[in-house]
Structure formats: structure tokens, C-alpha cells
Amino acid sequence: MKLFDCIIVDDDEMDRLVILSYAKRFSTLNIVGVFDSAEKALTFLSTNSIDVAFLDIEMNGASGLELRKKALEIPVCVFISSHSESAAETFELQTLDFIVKPFKFPRFEQMMKRLEEFMEVRTKSNLFESTLGGDTVFVKTGHDQIKVKLHEILYLEALKNYTILVTENKRHCVLSNLGEILLEEKFNSFLRVHRSYAVQKQYIQKISSQEIELNNGNFIPVGRSFKGNLDIIL
Incomplete structure (x- = not known):
């Protein structure tokens, strides 16, 4: 399976590190950017295309929802947030999965199976x-x-x-x-x-x-x- 270029956007340093460590366990994920704000991610996306975005919702400045609305061309979006009440809203923005913080690796692994399956289907x-x-x-x-x-x-x-x-x-x-x-x-x-x-x-x-x-x-x-x-x- 081909590599999927992905970014991580979260304003909490510890959460960014957790997501990064989990993502690095999968050879199909190529992490091309890790950002602490939606604004920095949008600047990157203005000159780069990616396959997957892991987004927090509530952040300083623009939210992850606002980021997704401006970047609907990204094939796969996964929200990782403690605000479970926002899950329904995210699925209106072509979201593949919603992971509630705090979470363990098996939940991330479950999401990855879904992601890889979706990409395979999309390719075929x-x-x-x-x-x-x-x-x-x-x-x-x-x-x-x-x-x-x-x-x-x-x-x-x-x-x-x-x-x-x-x-x-x-x-x-x-x-x-x-x-x-x-x-x-x-x-x-x-x-x-x-x-x-x-x-x-x-x-x-x-x-x-x-x-x-x-x-x-x-x-x-x-x-x-x-x-x-x-x-x-x-």
C-alpha cells in the first residue's frame, strides 16, 4: 500500500506527541507536518497537498472545524478531541472517524484499519x-x-x-x-x-x-x- 502524507494539528503538546508516537507505528503514514494551530496548518496546506489530517477541535485561534471547512479537499480527516458533543458536527464535514481523548493505542489502531480500507476502496x-x-x-x-x-x-x-x-x-x-x-x-x-x-x-x-x-x-x-x-x- 502506498504512503499517505499526513499532518497533526493540536495545540496541546502532550497530545501532539501521543498522536505522533502512535502514527509512527504505521509504515503507511508519512508525517509531513505537526502544528500547534490551525493557522500554521493552513499556511502549510496552501502550498502542499496531503492525504490525511488528524485534527483537534478546540484550539487557540481557529478551531479544527474551521480548518476542515477550508480544507475539504483532504481525502481523510480524523478528529481527535475531548469534546465528544462535537462528533455529530464533524461528520457533516466528511469525517472518517472521531476519537475521544484520552485514548489508547488500540483505538488508534482501529481507526487505522478503517483508514487503510477506505484508501484501498478509493483507489479501486x-x-x-x-x-x-x-x-x-x-x-x-x-x-x-x-x-x-x-x-x-x-x-x-x-x-x-x-x-x-x-x-x-x-x-x-x-x-x-x-x-x-x-x-x-x-x-x-x-x-x-x-x-x-x-x-x-x-x-x-x-x-x-x-x-x-x-x-x-x-x-x-x-x-x-x-x-x-x-x-x-x-
């Missing part, structure tokens, strides 16, 4: 083709088309402008967002339970207030604003 630019038959969709990869049976899809996972179709044995990445896919009549057996997830109703084994357990043992989080959708099942 797979296309979602229309259904040919009631229970079949096609995923286009390069010049090939892979047939996927709808009833074998356990759940759908959103990844910015892409969606992952997860089956028992494979994950198919398609260039279509989750909301668009769920508008398709053929996907009416899927129930949206989170901003980033929709599950196939027949595979739901157990429901709690915070997560859903599927027949295969996978756990899917339940978003607060989507709990009402579970009334269909209950």
Missing part, C-alpha cells in the same frame, strides 16, 4: 451495477463483474462515499453511499440501525440498547437516532 473505485434478477447485484472491479446474492449479504457498512457489502466470506466495496443503496427497492430487507450500518433483518439474533448481534456472531452498533427503526423488529 469499484462501481455498483444495477440488479439483474430479483436477488442478485453485480460489483464491478476493473473489467470484471462479480455476482453477489442479496440474501448472502449480512450487513452494509458505510465508508464515506463508499459502501461495503459484507457476506460470510467476503467484503465487496462499491462506489455508492449507504443512503443511496437503501433507497433501492431490492434492499428493503435491510434495516438501518446506525449512521454507518444497515443489517439484513433475517440475520438479527439479539437486540440490546447499544448493539445488535447477528447469527454469525458479529456485533453491530445501534445509533441513538436509529433506535426507533428497531420497533419494526420488536
Whole structure:
């Protein structure tokens, strides 16, 4: 996998060092700038392009949110902040992930798996083709088309402008967002339970207030604003 040029922007020196130390553990990250203010980062971005930005929110001067609004061309933005109440606002700015301070390395590692997967999908630019038959969709990869049976899809996972179709044995990445896919009549057996997830109703084994357990043992989080959708099942 190619190197991803990234910057770290945080006005707290200790937090910058923690993020930097975690980022250095991943060979795919090439740290090209570490800044203590949004203004310094914007000056750098005026003459440089990057792939990933790790941003704090509340900083002296301009906030991380203001920085992101002025730099939407950055493919991946990850907010790392103690202000968890701002999470919803960040996702309106094409945010890949939101990490709440303080955090440990496993949480950063989890984010990196998501980041690398997103970049891989973005590079492949797979296309979602229309259904040919009631229970079949096609995923286009390069010049090939892979047939996927709808009833074998356990759940759908959103990844910015892409969606992952997860089956028992494979994950198919398609260039279509989750909301668009769920508008398709053929996907009416899927129930949206989170901003980033929709599950196939027949595979739901157990429901709690915070997560859903599927027949295969996978756990899917339940978003607060989507709990009402579970009334269909209950």
C-alpha cells in the first residue's frame, strides 16, 4: 500500500506527541507536518497537498472545524478531541472517524484499519451495477463483474462515499453511499440501525440498547437516532 502524507494539528503538546508516537507505528503514514494551530496548518496546506489530517477541535485561534471547512479537499480527516458533543458536527464535514481523548493505542489502531480500507476502496473505485434478477447485484472491479446474492449479504457498512457489502466470506466495496443503496427497492430487507450500518433483518439474533448481534456472531452498533427503526423488529 502506498504512503499517505499526513499532518497533526493540536495545540496541546502532550497530545501532539501521543498522536505522533502512535502514527509512527504505521509504515503507511508519512508525517509531513505537526502544528500547534490551525493557522500554521493552513499556511502549510496552501502550498502542499496531503492525504490525511488528524485534527483537534478546540484550539487557540481557529478551531479544527474551521480548518476542515477550508480544507475539504483532504481525502481523510480524523478528529481527535475531548469534546465528544462535537462528533455529530464533524461528520457533516466528511469525517472518517472521531476519537475521544484520552485514548489508547488500540483505538488508534482501529481507526487505522478503517483508514487503510477506505484508501484501498478509493483507489479501486469499484462501481455498483444495477440488479439483474430479483436477488442478485453485480460489483464491478476493473473489467470484471462479480455476482453477489442479496440474501448472502449480512450487513452494509458505510465508508464515506463508499459502501461495503459484507457476506460470510467476503467484503465487496462499491462506489455508492449507504443512503443511496437503501433507497433501492431490492434492499428493503435491510434495516438501518446506525449512521454507518444497515443489517439484513433475517440475520438479527439479539437486540440490546447499544448493539445488535447477528447469527454469525458479529456485533453491530445501534445509533441513538436509529433506535426507533428497531420497533419494526420488536
